Amino acid sequence: MDTNRLKQLRADTDLKRDLWPDMRRRLDARTVRVPLLDWALAAAVVAWAVIFPESLLALLYHL
């Protein structure tokens, strides 16, 4: 195996474009996304309010 040959096979490692827009899109996507647990919690609150509507007043009182 000729090491001189291998040396000439280096990859072009220069970055050709700014990757910040890609990073920004990724960050923004996470900001908008609501975690599954939050949806489950909201659903549980709604279900609780439907089953026990009188508890809404108590909930509002504590908020």
Next chain:
Amino acid sequence: MLDRFAAGDLVAFEALFREYQGPVYGWIMRIVRDRGAAEDLTVETFWRAWNARARFDPTRSFGAWLRRIASNLALNHLKRRGAAGFSLPDGGMNATAPQNPAIEGETRAAIARAFGELPPKLQAAATLALIEEQPYSEIAAGLGISVNGVKSRVFRAVRILRKKLEWIRTD
């Protein structure tokens, strides 16, 4: 700047991103040798760094931390990709290196195949050491192993490569 990043300052993160995206991309590109994959993995590296910012110690080297993350992602990419994905620059060897017309066609394909068939850890160490000529100390720091560990991996890789490429005349 690093303190602000660790505290979740997006402006500081952007400044660090712009400063380090080139070196991180270059490091990943040296391992995976695929422009698109290297770009994706660069963004993924910073994404993971951002999510782990609370665990980052601002007194440590940010670049070294990123390189470790990048190396792990690049190795995972090699595992997923398999042997077929290893590519050599297409006629376009590094602009700084003189082009050798002898390395063409079958020989180039054989070299790419031989490197691609190496286990990912050996492939990364061998590519960085033999093709990219990175210092062993840098490879060790980037891969999170000792210099002797790098030497061992390169030695094992060379043994395998020699067997696979022994038919190539070495002048």
